[in-house]
Amino acid sequence: MKPKPSASVLRVLAAAGLSLLLLAACRKQAPEELAGAASEPAASVRQLATHLQNNDLVGFARDALPPDVHARLDSAWRAGHSRWPLTELPLDDKLVQMLAALSAKEAEKTLQRSFDRQFARQDRDLKEAARTLGLFGVQYVKNEGDYTQEERDHYAQVIAALGDWAQRAPLGDPALARATLARLAPAARRSGLTNEQALNEAGMVASLQRLTPVFIEAKATFARYGLPLDTTFTDLRTGLVEEKGDTATVRIHYPLGEREIDTVVSLTRRDGRWYLTDYLRHADAVLAAVPAPDTLPPAPAADGEPPTPP
Template sequence: MIRSPAIRALAALLLTALALAGCRREPPAEDLAKAAGDPVAAVKAQARALRDNDLVRWSRLSLPPELHARSEALWDRRLAEATPAGDEDAREYAEVMARLTAPDAEAALMRDLEPKLQQFEAEVGGQWPLMQATASIFLSAAIEANTELAAAEKAHGRELADAVLDWAQPALITDRARARRAIAALSATARELDLPTLEQARALGMTPALEKGGVALAGLKQAALAYDLDLDAALDGVQAELLSTEGDQATVKVSYPLLGRTIAFETKMQRVGEGWYGAEAIRQAEAELAEAAHATGEALADDDGLATDAAMGASAD
């Protein structure tokens, strides 16, 4: 089965949507990047940042300042220690970006896509219901097997998968006018990103990477909109409700409209200092930092062992 530009856009955006929450509200400008003092307002602030395609602000609202700073330091350390990208990966990346940013990119990409759309139309025929059912089983199994997702996130993921599978009808996927609009959006986004080589993309610090990510998010939204998938409307329509609080822990119910459905999930919030943050985001960031510290400790132990072995060998000589 081919992958249309909108499907690619959707896959990336729905990962971000796991953190989706809150409806838009205009806070004072100086408070935009400061976590709110109650869990519902904190959730709304994160949603507003996503609606504005401001991933820098979203990242600062997602983690307590000290933890965010440590995560950024880990990013910088990994950036400094990273080995160069492989020649094949670098070549493939450069080719894709060159095609997306070429002066005739829209026409050339549509010309390449046309035979694949024709093949899709010929092969699918009356098999779509069976393919939908198979895809539903596969996606449900993949979500369930993902050990990085909490139970609420898995339930949310299954709801999203069902909505997307109902939406992704063959006539929609093969609509040439929609495909042209999606390709134009992705091509314009690639030009705005201005990252022609993988080396340039991999050299970005955390804040520049998030700034580029905001550009990509805006472009992917536009590509999805070509297929009537309005993610900004979903963000605008989200409702948040405080279900419970106990000390520094809270549970918020979030619901939002998507593809003719109302999708709801519960998210855990945690108070740190004066602000509220997603409990799962905190857990994941702390786990990543702990894993990195453990790996560094093992590397240092290995180095010490090699030095000791060398010293003993020299003494024996």
């Protein structure tokens, strides 16, 4: 008769087996690197995703544009002419309105009552609305609007992925809505950014710092509804497609819900660093629209005094 293994040996074997299973799972889940991942253009794109994963909105804005452009945008922000990088978000023009609604007194109760009247347990209608909006959104970005071809290809994939997610998400769940409002409303109140004047006075950097808790809670909300954005940022992979002089093309691949987004972006090198060409284009458009100093209206004067010239 063969001797039975001792309990200590069984424990060692079990621990070793568990370790092997965990290692195998890690190998299975680890995203595969793309060709050219170590290149500077590919690393620059990946760095921006890392900032978002780490909830570092200030770092994202700092590394997304050259320092001189960043400084000019901060000045434009204080004058109320820019809200970049918030303008890279969907529904950016509704952000202040949403912050104000969430910051209102007893917003949790007021917004919950509104949710209960309009959306609670209306899952079928919400999913149909999401499906319709998704179809419309894909067609819109493919054919309308001021988008580059790269943006059209990318946004169409993102909208389709979000449409799929919305078909499965418990959007009509009152308990989830209550939990979301209980966390988002206090974060919005702490920001103190409930109107345009508050954003102007804070400036770009301080505004992004104060919006960070809202961003964290927004990501947590999406995770509760089945869309873990941190997984998107963590598993984002980049690879170099082409580099010619001061221009480059980088492939981006990342999971979003049940879909895999696969797209390419263009980068431009300025002063030795690589930046997304679309971000540079958006920033240039914002700065080009800033009124010149001699076209600004005169500053208000005290009673009995002439207006101060610009």
